[in-house]
Amino acid sequence: MNETRDGIVVLVSGRGSNxxxxxxxxxxxxxxxxxxxxxxxxPGAPALARARTAGIAVHVISHRDFPAREQFDRALIQRIDACQPRLVVLAGFMRILGPNFIDHYAGRLINIHPSLLPAFPGLDTHARALQSGAKFHGASVHFVTHEVDGGPVIVQAAVPVLPGDTPDILAERVLAEEHRIYPLAIGWFLAGRLAVAGGRVRLDGEERPEQGLTRPETASHNVPETG
Incomplete structure (x- = not known):
């Protein structure tokens, strides 16, 4: 799909909505x-069917075929590098990547996480947000570093937590924002508009207030990214 353009490789494990x-x-x-x-x-990830339907090359590298994480990471690096991408995109990839992998793609490996980082890194973010009594929840696109969900944030988008929300209902509201901001962040990267200084992301040389998040106190419903 558009192989002559700036190339990305997408890593997936699940249904592939992003x-x-x-x-x-x-x-x-x-x-x-x-x-x-x-x-x-x-091998059975529904995301692969989405890629095939779009005419995109698919590859399966099962972590179960490797006795150690390092061996899986090396095989994954070989397959990715054969595609010569400018950017590697994690889209629901449910494996923790080792330090050698992360270092190999330092500065060109990004992820999307369903929370307003640094709040709620890891799993079960929607249930944890509800349990905490948070008034706002959301999604963050960030560079991947050795700290899980701890890399510099590129852009965030917030949604209100509403009365009667369940984890599933809240997840769908957040997912709509994920679908909006992930292409945006990737486009900024490929256009050369992003840089990291002092552990914070700059867009066009300017630090983005709250990494792109309009402060929740001023929000009435969905909170768009600025810039």
Missing amino acids: LQALIDAVRDGRLPAGIRAVISNE
């Missing part, structure tokens, strides 16, 4: 990128 958002953004011209391959550690 992958579909990227496919749609490329097709619609909102994201000037070429998805050179989709790689999964899960």
